[in-house]
Amino acid sequence: MIQRKKRLVLFLPHRADPEQGIRVSADLTPLELLQIAALPEANGYECVIVDAMVEPDYMAKLEELCDGALLFASSCILGFQVAHGARVAKAIRAKFPKLPILWGGWFPSVQPELYLNEGIADAVALGQGELTFWECVQAIDHGTPLEDVAGLALRKDGRVHYTAHRTVVGFDGIPDVPWHLLDFEKYVRLQNDKSTGWKVRHKYADPWDMPEGMELRGFSYSSFGCPEPCTFCCSPIVTGRRWKAIPGKVLAERILECAERFKVNVFRFQDANFGVHEKRSIEFCDELVARKTPFWWNATYEIETIARYKESTLDLMAQSKFHLAPMGAEAGSKEQQDRIKKKIDLENDLVKALERLNKRGIQSGVSWIIGYPGETKESMQATLRLAAQIKHMFPRSPSDIFPYRPIPGSEDFEAAVKLGYRAPNTLEEWGSSLEYKYEFDDIGLPLDVIKTWKRYGVASTFWDGLAQEGSESVRKLMRSIAGWRLKNQNYAFPIEQKLYHAYVRMSGHRTQGDVHKKDQTSGVTPHAPVG
Secondary structure (H helix, E strand, O other): OOOOOOEEEEEEOOOOOHHHOEEEOOOOOOHHHHHHHHHHHHOOOEEEEEEOOOOOOHHHHHHHHHOOOOEEEEEOOOOHHHHHHHHHHHHHHHHOOOOOEEEEOHHHHHOHHHHHHOOOOOEEEOOOOHHHHHHHHHHHHHOOOHHHOOOEEEEEOOEEEEOOOOOOOOHHHOOOOOHHHOOHHHHHHHHOOOOOOOEEEOOOOOOOOOOOOOOOOEEEEOOEEOOOOOOOOOHHHHOOOOEEOOOHHHHHHHHHHHHHHHOOOEEEEOOOOOOOOHHHHHHHHHHHHHOOOOOEEEEOOOHHHHHHOOHHHHHHHHHOOEEEEEEEEEOOOHHHHHHOOOOOOOOOHHHHHHHHHHOOOOEEEEEEEEOOOOOOHHHHHHHHHHHHHHHHHOOOOOEEEEEOOOOOOOHHHHHHHHOOOOOOOOHHHHOOOOOOOOOOOOOOOOHHHHHHHHHHHHHHHHHOOOOOOOOHHHHHHHHHHHHHHHHHOOOOOOHHHHHHHHHHHHOOOOOHHHHHOOOOOOOOEOOEOOO
16 A cells, blocks of 8 residues: 655635636536646645535635645636635635645746745746646655756746746656546536526536436546647647647547546536547547447537548547537638638638538537737627627527637737737736626727627527526517527617516516626626627
């Protein structure tokens, strides 16, 4: 039996603010912490993961665990996680001033100086963190300088100091995830708890053929990196456009083991770009089919990927119980596509990809962005028109429009700053920078674009049949009108929507305006404010 060494306390902050009555989908397991725990755990260290989403009294648990621990470590992405993680780290620093604190994740990777200057990090891991974290653990345990560890930002002589660059490695150099550290049943209970009235973010649609009433046991998994050069994304800088994916057959074997261990029925791959190599997708699906896949799975694919794959590959994906492909179209004009280095063939590949998925019973979803730095009003309107066209053509497929958000570490962030965007200065401020509140127009969207975007969102809600209040005949009428509006991109005089809201109030139900008093996220749909 391995003799357990010193304790490593790994904390995942809230991804969404519970005080606003929101949380994220509980199929999002703390992969980032499980990954960095692999090497220390394999070498005898005691690793304990505390996820605020599933631990009601996480602060009490952290204080207990940090007493006598070797270190405290955390990770986050941009959003509320930044502010919440900073608050918790400051509390831990105050109570345990000598406890080393390490941070990682893509946001700390591009803003390490904030974590060092605010005094809540002794070092920040930059980019891929598994080997960096393991070497930090050894350095802290043995009393050697952290500045000898590659891939870090730390303070030295009163200034931010960067250690040697660390090369990205493949998963063959990292042990498999120590799944025994995960109390998965806590996530299952939260996935199926309908009693709290939470608004759930980042929840993917359940498989179309999932039996009604089946307990959801969703699970997430991921590889590393993305080879695409998109200007709005920080991945090109954080990952160096390196794509390190677990080989198809090995990946299938690993998740089949997870499925057996945790009784998973839906796998969600959080890869930025799952389908880079068609051969890998084939190997993965072949293994699932051979083993008679006991679960559904979903993953992000590029539009051009689905358009170029062989028909036989797509058939195999459907046979393997692939049920959903979220895809990013991002812009509705060729000019803007070229500028953000996405370069999708909107005239041919977009509809082709959606048709190929839908005819196989595979759900699809398309995301769009408006308000890029320097984007013309004509380009934004082109995106609104194409999003509506796609929404009408494929009513069961989301076609979600988001306002551009300047993401630090991206090419477009620098462009936005040059055009006058005032970036947050503190971790607390950064924690609200991705919140789609009423004050969403900090990037200067034209008023007529805002109006169209709002009304598009409301029409999409009715077209999707998401409005549940009122009689079936009323909802059917609202859906018919919404379909006409989307098809013709005509949102003028939406009197039927105002009448419907009055009808809902008279019947004693809450409207979206009522929800807004507590939930300051976006409105009628997950992608648009109240119209």
